Amino acid sequence: MRVWITRPLTEAVEARARDALDVEFRTETTPLDRDELHRALTEFDIVVPTLGDQFSAEVFGAVPQPRCRLLANFGVGYNHIDVAAAGASGIAVTNTPGAVTDATADIALTLLLMTARRAGEGERLVRAGNWQGWHPTQMLGHHVTGKRLGVVGMGRIGQAIAQRCHFGFGMEVSYLARSPKELSFPATQADDLRGLAASVDFLVIAVPGGAETTHLINADVLAAMKPSALLINIARGEVVDEAALISALQAGQIAGAGLDVYEFEPKVPDALIGMQNVTLLPHLGTATEEVRTAMGHMALDNVAACIAGQDLPNLVS
Numbered sequence: 001m002r003v004w005i006t007r008p009l010t011e012a013v014e015a016r017a018r019d020a021l022d023v024e025f026r027t028e029t030t031p032l033d034r035d036e037l038h039r040a041l042t043e044f045d046i047v048v049p050t051l052g053d054q055f056s057a058e059v060f061g062a063v064p065q066p067r068c069r070l071l072a073n074f075g076v077g078y079n080h081i082d083v084a085a086a087g088a089s090g091i092a093v094t095n096t097p098g099a100v101t102d103a104t105a106d107i108a109l110t111l112l113l114m115t116a117r118r119a120g121e122g123e124r125l126v127r128a129g130n131w132q133g134w135h136p137t138q139m140l141g142h143h144v145t146g147k148r149l150g151v152v153g154m155g156r157i158g159q160a161i162a163q164r165c166h167f168g169f170g171m172e173v174s175y176l177a178r179s180p181k182e183l184s185f186p187a188t189q190a191d192d193l194r195g196l197a198a199s200v201d202f203l204v205i206a207v208p209g210g211a212e213t214t215h216l217i218n219a220d221v222l223a224a225m226k227p228s229a230l231l232i233n234i235a236r237g238e239v240v241d242e243a244a245l246i247s248a249l250q251a252g253q254i255a256g257a258g259l260d261v262y263e264f265e266p267k268v269p270d271a272l273i274g275m276q277n278v279t280l281l282p283h284l285g286t287a288t289e290e291v292r293t294a295m296g297h298m299a300l301d302n303v304a305a306c307i308a309g310q311d312l313p314n315l316v317s
Contacts, residue, residue: 001045001307006032006053007074010289013296021303034059041066041091046306048299049081050074051283052265057085066091070312072302074295075286076100077236078316079209094302094314098156099294104285105160108204108234109168111258115230115279116142116202124276142201142230142255144169150200151175152193152216153207153235161204161234162187174200197224202232209236219244222253230256234285237262246271249278260285 003023008014017023024044026032031052032040040047040055041063049055049071060066060082066089071081073095083093114120118141125131125139149165151158154177165171166185173187176196180189190196193216197203203225207213217231217240225231231254233240242263248254249272256277262268265283272278286292298314305312 002043003046003048003303004040004044005048006036006040007050009074009296010293012293013300016297016300020300021307038063041068041089044068046070046072046303048072048074048303051077051080053080055081055086057082060085060089060091063089070094070303070306072299072306073316074299077209079236083316092306092312093316094299094312095316096295096298097314099291099298100286101156101160103288103291104157104234105164107260107281107285108157108161108206108232109164111232111234111260111279111281112165112202112204112230113144115232115256115258115277116144118277120279121276142228144171146170146172147201148172148174148199150190150196150203152196152203152205153177154181154187155206155208157234158204158206159183161206165202171202193221194224197221197229198226200229201226202230204232205235205239207235207239209238214238215241215244217241217245219247222248225254227252228255230254230258232258234260237265242269242272249275 003021005017005023006026007029008027037055037059045067047068055071068091071086071091071093073081073093076095076097078093078095081093086093118139122139149171151162154175162173163185166173174190174196175187176190176193205217222244245257246269249257258279260281260283268280272280302312302314
């Protein structure tokens with residue numbers, strides 16, 4: 001079976017793929033364009049796509065009889081793939097859950113601490129040569145220990161974030177989820193999103209992307225937050241209405257934000273770039289050698305199972 005890997009992967013993953021598969025590696029780091037999406041479905045039996053490769057219903061509809069039988073997505077999120085349309089075309093979709101949990105939770109804590117303690121702003125001050133020395137009221141930020149954390153989405157990643165905040169910083173945890181969770185630490189399930197937003201000091205977004213969660217964090221939710229509260233997003237950019245977030249920050253409705261993802265990624269609005277109370281990271285959630293290698297091996301495990309005619313380990317469709 002012919003396999004196409006749509007982005008450069010770590011050396012260990014590419015070596016395994018080269019040894020075991022009839023594989024073509026795409027060297028560009030940008031998402032597939034329309035012609036490439038068509039090629040993926042017509043020239044390959046298995047494709048390993050990732051974030052940004054927009055396999056929409058329209059793309060599937062343009063190829064009535066695809067050669068492709070599996071999209072072995074590199075990443076836990078697969079909102080860039082219309083899973084129902086893929087299934088209707090006879091194409092299975094898999095992902096890489098679990099491998100990303102700890103690294104993504106770590107980035108959430110990085111953003112929370114950087115934004116609360118004004119670390120990015122402080123580093124810029126030092127690098128610009130403008131620091132004039134310590135004094136008692138220099139760059140006063142937000143204390144983290146003992147504060148209230150709200151987690152929107154209490155899956156693997158949400159739980160890992162909450163666990164770090166509870167055990168590491170003694171935070172009181174509340175969360176929003178479809179059903180109660182059995183947790184190893186005390187946490188309260190909120191009745192609704194606005195109520196959760198109004199009650200916490202840090203609101204962390206950890207839901208999957210997709211139509212159901214697009215603009216879940218909107219002007220109404222942001223208006224409910226405390227003026228001293230911070231918003232942290234490590235989920236998908238489109239979960240937050242970016243225009244509403246900018247307005248809330250400009251109006252002082254919330255104290256700041258820490259973002260690893262953006263609604264129109266990789267475009268980041270100039271308004272956000274110009275705000276000192278916003279921490280901006282370039283989608284670093286899973287960016288460690290170990291994690292990206294684990295993700296790659298998990299994707300290749302799904303590829304190997306498909307070739308062998310076995311059950312797919314991480315089937316989402």
